[in-house]
Amino acid sequence: QITLKESGPTLVKPTQTLTLTCTFSGFSLTTSGVGVAWIRQPPGKALECLALIYWDDDIRYNPSLKSRLTITKDTSENQVVLTMRNMDPVDTGTYYCASGKYWELQSWGQGTLVTVSS
Amino acid sequence: QSVLTQPPSASGTPGQRVAISCSGSSSNIGSYPVNWYQQLPGTAPKLLIYSNDQRPSGVPDRFSGSKSGTSASLAISGLQPEDEAEYYCAGWDDSLNGVFGGGTKLTVL
Numbered sequence: 001q002i003t004l005k006e007s008g009p010t011l012v013k014p015t016q017t018l019t020l021t022c023t024f025s026g027f028s029l030t031t032s033g034v035g036v037a038w039i040r041q042p043p044g045k046a047l048e049c050l051a052l053i054y055w056d057d058d059i060r061y062n063p064s065l066k067s068r069l070t071i072t073k074d075t076s077e078n079q080v081v082l083t084m085r086n087m088d089p090v091d092t093g094t095y096y097c098a099s100g101k102y103w104e105l106q107s108w109g110q111g112t113l114v115t116v117s118s
Numbered sequence: 119q120s121v122l123t124q125p126p127s128a129s130g131t132p133g134q135r136v137a138i139s140c141s142g143s144s145s146n147i148g149s150y151p152v153n154w155y156q157q158l159p160g161t162a163p164k165l166l167i168y169s170n171d172q173r174p175s176g177v178p179d180r181f182s183g184s185k186s187g188t189s190a191s192l193a194i195s196g197l198q199p200e201d202e203a204e205y206y207c208a209g210w211d212d213s214l215n216g217v218f219g220g221g222t223k224l225t226v227l
Binding site: 039052111 | 120150151153155157162163164165168169174206208209210213214215216217218219220221
């Protein structure tokens with residue numbers, strides 16, 4: 001059974017850096033084709049892909065956010081970490097991590113709501 | 119503004135068939151497979167269709183997907199009240215990487 005869980009702060013101040021951790025089980029991020037993605041969803045709005053990291057260390061970022069994002073993986077700890085710098089109130093939303101083969105995200109975490117406010 | 123274009127809403131009565139469209143371009147839908155996700159209120163998205171027309175195990179065969187050129191479609195036959203949800207198409211884009219549609223809210227009347 002595959003599970004993913006997001007953890008991190010629920011409230012950050014504008015200009016601060018957000019660090020989110022995705023801890024997973026039931027699969028290995030060393031298996032060919034497997035990747036973990038971070039997806040966010042502002043309240044009442046659509047899904048947006050932020051970043052993906054694959055088994056072979058290939059990394060893809062949303063071009064419009066690339067300068068603010070860093071995604072890393074720790075295969076020994078079964079974790080993927082996303083950092084987003086210079087947070088703004090428009091970054092408020094639910095942040096999900098999800099896994100699957102390439103862009104087929106079969107498994108999702110429950111999501112974590114991040115509010116950006118002073 | 120999403121890269122993939124979906125109608126904001128759709129509706130149908132129980133038992134009916136409804137279809138949700140997803141329009142893209144040659145750099146995304148025209149070149150790569152399309153996936154569909156179902157998001158029930160207050161929950162995480164769930165993969166409904168992958169690789170244009172494949173259903174993960176456990177997804178009822180009432181749900182089907184298709185793709186032609188730069189457009190894709192999700193069809194739901196025998197509509198049920200529990201199908202009321204937001205539906206998102208998703209694809210890969212040469213320049214933008216993973217992209218989603220704006221979502222379609224399906225109401226079962």
